[in-house]
Amino acid sequence: MTDPSHVVRLCHLYPAEMNIYADRGNIAVLRRRLEWRGLGLVVHEAGIGTSLTPGDHDLYYLGGGQDRDQAIVADDLARTKGPALCSAVEDGAALLAVCGGFQLTARGYVAADGFRMPGIGLLDAETVAGPTRLIGDVLIEATLDGRSGEVAGFENHAGRTVLGPGATPFGRVIAGHGNDGRDGTEGATRLRAIGTYLHGPLLPRNPWVADTLLHWALAHRTGETIVLDPLDDALEAESRQVASGRARGDRTERLIGRTRRARSSR
Numbered sequence: 001m002t003d004p005s006h007v008v009r010l011c012h013l014y015p016a017e018m019n020i021y022a023d024r025g026n027i028a029v030l031r032r033r034l035e036w037r038g039l040g041l042v043v044h045e046a047g048i049g050t051s052l053t054p055g056d057h058d059l060y061y062l063g064g065g066q067d068r069d070q071a072i073v074a075d076d077l078a079r080t081k082g083p084a085l086c087s088a089v090e091d092g093a094a095l096l097a098v099c100g101g102f103q104l105t106a107r108g109y110v111a112a113d114g115f116r117m118p119g120i121g122l123l124d125a126e127t128v129a130g131p132t133r134l135i136g137d138v139l140i141e142a143t144l145d146g147r148s149g150e151v152a153g154f155e156n157h158a159g160r161t162v163l164g165p166g167a168t169p170f171g172r173v174i175a176g177h178g179n180d181g182r183d184g185t186e187g188a189t190r191l192r193a194i195g196t197y198l199h200g201p202l203l204p205r206n207p208w209v210a211d212t213l214l215h216w217a218l219a220h221r222t223g224e225t226i227v228l229d230p231l232d233d234a235l236e237a238e239s240r241q242v243a244s245g246r247a248r249g250d251r252t253e254r255l256i257g258r259t260r261r262a263r264s265s266r
C-alpha cells in the first residue's frame with residue numbers, strides 16, 4: 001500500500017469544457033513521471049457547480065478552451081471556486097493554467113465581441129482579444145524557482161495579455177508571440193502558480209516544468225522538500241529540440257517537414 005504522502009492529489013478543473021489541443025496530455029505526463037519514481041497521482045475532476053475545499057488538493061489544473069467554452073465556465077469559476085482556489089495557492093498548492101485557463105485565473109478576458117468574462121484575480125494580468133489570432137510554435141526562456149531553461153510549445157490565442165505589477169512573467173519570448181505579441185513576456189507566475197499560453201500540450205516536451213510542479217505539489221503534500229529522482233529525458237529533449245527548431249524557423253526543420261510531407265503525399 002502506497003504511503004498516502006507519496007500520492008499527489010490533483011484537481012482537474014472543467015475537464016469537459018477546457019481541453020483544447022489535448023491539454024489533458026499534461027496530466028498523463030504528471031502521472032507517468034510520478035509512477036516512474038514509485039509515487040502516485042489521484043485526479044479529482046471539478047466541473048460546473050462543484051465547490052472546492054482548500055487543502056484537499058496539492059495541484060490544480062485548468063486547460064485551454066475556445067471563447068464559447070470559456071464563457072460557460074467563467075462565471076462558475078469566479079462564483080463557486082475562485083476564493084477557494086486563491087486561498088489554496090496562498091497556502092502553497094501548485095497550479096498550472098493554460099491559455100483560456102490562464103486568462104480566467106488572472107483578471108479576466110474581454111472577447112472580440114466585447115463580452116467580458118470575469119477572472120479570479122489570482123494572477124495579476126488583464127486580457128483583451130485583438131483583431132488577429134497569435135498562432136504558431138513558440139519558444140521561451142522560462143524561470144521557475146530561480147532555475148531557467150527553454151520551454152517550447154504552441155500558441156493560438158486572440159487574447160492580448162498585459163501583466164500587472166503583481167505578476168512575474170513565466171518566461172521571455174525567444175521566438176513566437178507570447179502574451180501580447182509585443183512586450184516579449186510569456187505567461188505569468190505567482191507563488192506556485194503558472195499561467196501560460198503554451199499548449200502542445202506543454203509538459204511532454206518540457207519535463208523540467210512538470211518536475212517543478214511535482215516538486216511543489218509534493219512539498220505541499222508533505223511539508224518537506226522532496227528531491228525527485230532524475231529520469232532519462234532524452235526523448236523529451238529531442239522532441240523539444242524539434243519544436244524549438246520550428247519556432248525559430250530553423251531551415252533544416254522546414255526542409256525535413258517538407259520532405260516528410262512530399263513522401264506522405266506519394
Ligand code: GLN
Pocket residue numbers: 020063064065066067070098099100101156157158159160
Ligand atoms: N479564447 C482565448 C483566446 O482566443 C483562449 C484560447 C485558447 O485557450 N486556446 O485568447
